[in-house]
Amino acid sequence: MYNDIRYAYATGRxxxxxxxxxxxxxxxxxxxxxxEEAAFAVMMETSYAAYATGAGVSDYxxxxxxxxxxxxxxxxxxxxDGTLTDILLRRYDLHNVRIIIKAEHIGADYKHLIVPMGRVxxxxxxxxxxxxxxxxxxxxxxxxxxxPASQISLPRWLERLLYRAAxxxxxxxxxxxxxxxxxxxxxxxxxxxxxxxxxxxxxxxVVRIDAVNIMGMLRLRAGGWSRERWREIFIEGGRVSRSKLxxxxxLTPEQAAAGLIDTVxxxxxxxxxxxxxxxxxxxxxxxxxxxxxxxxxxxxxYITFGSQPLLAYLLRKEAEVRALRMVMIGKLxxxxxxxxxxxxxxxxxx
Amino acid sequence: MDILGIVxxxxxxxxxxxxxxxxxxxxxxxxxxVAAGLITEEPGKFGQTLILQALPGTQGIxxxxxxxxxxxxxxxxxxxxxxxPGQGMAILLACLPIALVGLFSAIAQGQxxxxxxxxxxxxPEELGKGIIYPAFVETYAVLALIASILLLQGVAL
Numbered sequence: 243m244y245n246d247i248r249y250a251y252a253t254g255r256x257x258x259x260x261x262x263x264x265x266x267x268x269x270x271x272x273x274x275x276x277x278e279e280a281a282f283a284v285m286m287e288t289s290y291a292a293y294a295t296g297a298g299v300s301d302y303x304x305x306x307x308x309x310x311x312x313x314x315x316x317x318x319x320x321x322x323d324g325t326l327t328d329i330l331l332r333r334y335d336l337h338n339v340r341i342i343i344k345a346e347h348i349g350a351d352y353k354h355l356i357v358p359m360g361r362v363x364x365x366x367x368x369x370x371x372x373x374x375x376x377x378x379x380x381x382x383x384x385x386x387x388x389x390p391a392s393q394i395s396l397p398r399w400l401e402r403l404l405y406r407a408a409x410x411x412x413x414x415x416x417x418x419x420x421x422x423x424x425x426x427x428x429x430x431x432x433x434x435x436x437x438x439x440x441x442x443x444x445x446x447x448v449v450r451i452d453a454v455n456i457m458g459m460l461r462l463r464a465g466g467w468s469r470e471r472w473r474e475i476f477i478e479g480g481r482v483s484r485s486k487l488x489x490x491x492x493l494t495p496e497q498a499a500a501g502l503i504d505t506v507x508x509x510x511x512x513x514x515x516x517x518x519x520x521x522x523x524x525x526x527x528x529x530x531x532x533x534x535x536x537x538x539x540x541x542x543x544y545i546t547f548g549s550q551p552l553l554a555y556l557l558r559k560e561a562e563v564r565a566l567r568m569v570m571i572g573k574l575x576x577x578x579x580x581x582x583x584x585x586x587x588x589x590x591x592x
Numbered sequence: 593m594d595i596l597g598i599v600x601x602x603x604x605x606x607x608x609x610x611x612x613x614x615x616x617x618x619x620x621x622x623x624x625x626v627a628a629g630l631i632t633e634e635p636g637k638f639g640q641t642l643i644l645q646a647l648p649g650t651q652g653i654x655x656x657x658x659x660x661x662x663x664x665x666x667x668x669x670x671x672x673x674x675x676x677p678g679q680g681m682a683i684l685l686a687c688l689p690i691a692l693v694g695l696f697s698a699i700a701q702g703q704x705x706x707x708x709x710x711x712x713x714x715x716p717e718e719l720g721k722g723i724i725y726p727a728f729v730e731t732y733a734v735l736a737l738i739a740s741i742l743l744l745q746g747v748a749l
Contacts, residue, residue, distance in 0.1 A: 245703060247622060247625075250622055250625030250626045250629070250706065251625045251626065251628050251629040252629060253626060253629060253706075253710070254625065254626035254627060254628060254629025254630040254631075254632075254706075254709055254710075254713070255629035255630065255632050255633055256629070257626075257629070257630060257709070257710040257713035257714065258629070258630050258632075258633035258634050258713045259633060260713070260714065261713070261714055320629070546626075546703050546706050546707040546710065547622075547625075547626060547706060
């Protein structure tokens with residue numbers, strides 16, 4: 243059964259909110275403006291205007307963040323299953339973990355880099371991290387790692403990640419490995435949740451994993467990185483197997499991409515490859531994968547009520563924020579119109 | 593007087609009104625929940641959603657209509673007529689089309705109307721089309737009502 247009656251109210255509400263998502267025409271108008279002031283003026287016509295403080299263009303990032311926070315807050319308040327938003331917001335908790343660890347490592351202030359979107363208070367994460375492994379007990383999956391005397395309460399999954407990160411830094415001092423571990427933890431958590439709760443999200447995630455694996459392989463190959471480094475970043479769970487990608491690793495990025503044409507991502511690979519031949523850049527292929535991800539989300543149109551419209555709304559909202567940020571950054575840095583346009587491919591031709 | 597015949601006829605009336613009513617209440621509830629979500633954001637669309645919410649309610653009325661026909665046929669209001677077990681069974685069977693089709697079509701119509709609310713959320717000018725889709729589901733409830741009425745007419749007391 244595709245329909246889940248528990249989501250009837252939430253779906254009705256989301257169907258209305260979908261109208262406020264920034265459309266292609268607005269993004270095009272922003273893109274065609276001569277400078278950042280004019281682009282910002284177009285942005286002020288969208289729902290993000292509600293978060294403006296009057297500071298002008300410099301306000302745009304805060305407005306985008308506020309819009310996204312509000313979208314998550316609203317969906318969480320109407321969703322019968324809170325884990326639906328929690329699992330997506332885990333990414334922001336992991337971002338904050340990453341920031342806290344790196345800031346401590348280089349002795350810098352991190353507060354301004356914290357994203358206030360996670361489900362766990364960043365100060366609590368920081369307090370747990372600053373305890374480091376002092377008094378931590380390595381136990382089974384179900385037992386506490388943080389000592390009860392610390393009075394710090396963290397979700398079990400986060401406790402385990404902090405513990406692993408601490409071990410990694412003590413053993414190797416390599417923050418890159420911690421980064422990878424955190425990235426993989428997000429994919430692993432999302433995969434486990436979606437497999438159990440949402441085939442729709444799982445289908446999206448599989449494409450996302452493939453996109454990360456394929457783009458990672460081609461980028462590392464183009465950068466001359468070793469095969470071992472690529473093995474470290476590979477994420478299990480996609481449709482394109484590890485062996486398939488590994489067999490292409492010794493080829494040039496162009497040959498490797500050509501070797502992937504027989505996969506289900508023919509359109510993205512062919513389009514990206516054509517652009518790579520012309521400009522030597524892989525950003526267009528990445529944009530095509532982004533378009534593919536948005537295409538996967540379209541299946542929610544055929545769902546009368548269920549978690550799918552809610553998930554699609556949040557994931558589209560994230561894509562929208564990325565697109566608007568891309569335009570504003572491009573305008574602020576004086577990037578040529580066609581460069582920004584190419585990177586916005588996903589948003590403009592979905 | 594054979595009580596079994598009366599019991600079977602009563603069971604038919606109860607099923608017609610009960611099952612079709614259950615279907616309608618579920619259908620109306622589905623549309624109501626989706627409509628409430630939309631109205632939270634756009635109160636101005638109340639009128640449009642109300643029309644859609646009313647659609648799955650008709651099956652319950654059809655079921656009640658058939659129940660009334662049975663009640664009048666056997667004289668349940670006033671003096672009960674003699675109903676043999678065979679006649680009682682025939683009345684029960686005559687009630688089944690609207691009971692069963694009413695139950696399932698009302699739920700299906702509720703889902704179709706809920707989908708139409710998604711349509712008018714984005715395109716309020718398409719309300720007409722949004723009503724036509726769930727209205728087609730009504731066809732089968734009407735056919736079942738006709739079948740039940742004709743079958744009841746065929747039972748001579």
